Amino acid sequence: MTTTTIPHHETVYPKRPWKATKADLIPVFAALAVAALLDYAVVAITPMKGKLAYALLFFVFGAGFQMALKWKKLGRRAAVDSLAGSVAISGAVIAFVPVLSLLETTIVKGAKGLSLGFFIHDMSVANYQSPLSEGGVVQAIVGTLYLILIATAISLPLSLLTALYLTEIKGKASGFIQFLVQAMSGIPSVVAGIFIYSALLLTTSLRGSTIMAALALAILMIPTVTRTAQEVLLLVPADLREAGLALGATQWKTVATIVVPAARNGLITAVILGVARIAGETAPLLFTLGVSNKINWNPFSGGQSALPYYVWSGLGDGTELGIDRAWSGILVLLIVVLSLFATARIFGTRKVKIK
């Protein structure tokens, strides 16, 4: 190896002087620890008791001490800034506690009943008093996936076209349609079920089936997806539309090849919000789904099952095993919906990266 002469530079390392250092964080954590101790002492010696008192006082003391620290170091403006930060953090914590609590209860109570049998068996040879490993949710999982798929297949094109009418064509009926979409988003879900029941099932010889329930769910999904898609399309800069049109493209080509792809991630969010709106709906299914305790692969005839319906029947059964089934059913529903969302996200972002 020969020695080469490399001009020597003193190595400079990237730093982030704006980030809090350990020395900055020690008083912050010390103040929080003192706040916790004080919190404990106040709850012990005053009539205020319970978890709520602990939480509330901790926020008050914690925010107060942080404020005092900032005030001493940087003055009043920094103290007010710190208070606003504490309030925002407290708000986020308060909003997330019920969500986390719900999740925890569902996982703890639902996980007990999960077994391979619960996933691969249907309810055709079991009843609600059977052990959970002998009668399961496979027919309800298939039913829910069918419902989500068909309801999305019906509502996504309708919603996207409506949103395009409202944002791109801006036709004369825009105001009226906008009003209708808003009014539709307020429809109670049971009304959607009764509508399909009275319009299609009572008046004809049709019976409750997957497609009927999916139609009822689509009524609920359309306004959510339309509103979100509309907001997302409005975020696409007008410059992009003009650039497309200025290249001699028709409006249809501009929308299809520039506007919609630019809004792709947002449109995926719109579909996810729409699916979230309907995945757990039970009421519209009561009148439209028919009933089945085994897998029905035909969406056009025969009753179907669905996870929310399964949960509802388990609760209605009222026995200990029925309620266990309900909890496990809720957990399975959560898992199914979360995996769908994860798939949609991965699918959506991968397509963008390829470009």
Place this chain on the structure above:
Amino acid sequence: MSTDNSSQPNSLAGVAAARHREPGSAPLGSGLEARGVHAWFGSHHALEGVSLDFAAGTVTALIGPSGCGKSTFIRTLNRMHEFIPSAAMAGEVLLDGKDIYAPGTDVTKIRLQIGMVFQKPNPFPSMTIGENVLAGLKLAQIKSDRNKDELLEECLTRAGLWQEVKDRLGAHAGGLSGGQQQRLCIARSLAVNPKVLLMDEPCSALDPGSTLRIEDTISQLSKTMTIVIVTHNMQQAARVSDYTAFFLADGGPGQMVEVGPTNEMFSRPKDERTENYVSGRFG
């Protein structure tokens, strides 16, 4: 094209020579000084070892091709660089001898003393013209003992906008032209009385008339504050600045190639790359 620019009647060097004055006559404190400033975005080393002294009461122009780190550098001077999540830096920036990156520094007070005018005019859309000018006082919660109307008139006059807007101070700022909006933004940054004003390509979106008016404004302001201006317009650098610094990213991180009095930079630069750039043969 001749390399001896000064022999041409309308050359940049000629413009710069006509502009040149002895700076630093006003007692303005000790100005701003960058010492060995590096900047990174994630693992990308964007700026390497820039040391530059901005004497009080001078106008310094930063020139160089796109992507050479001028804008990154100017944003390290008032700690706006750190808003980019992956950003990192090294080195020191001294304002009146104190490092603005020192631990325990109140960054809001630093930005109060080192104002900034952005490339795109950004008046606050919900405020009137008058409210925009005084917005800094409200945002920084400064209790000024000065008469608001006097301050308003003074700032707008210094920014060269008073005559055009004095009868419609209550109108919304969105109705102004691009050049007027930019001068409004300058007036807004003046109201909090900064020691240093950073301008990041303030005229790049403006017509020549508005550009000239803003250059007049800069000349007026340089009597009472230190100004750093990033510009792609070398005529502008020659017209308004006392000193010019040339930045270049030659494959690696951006570096400052050369700095000197503006008339020398445009007539007899020391570095060949500077000469190529200012004579228009490259960049």
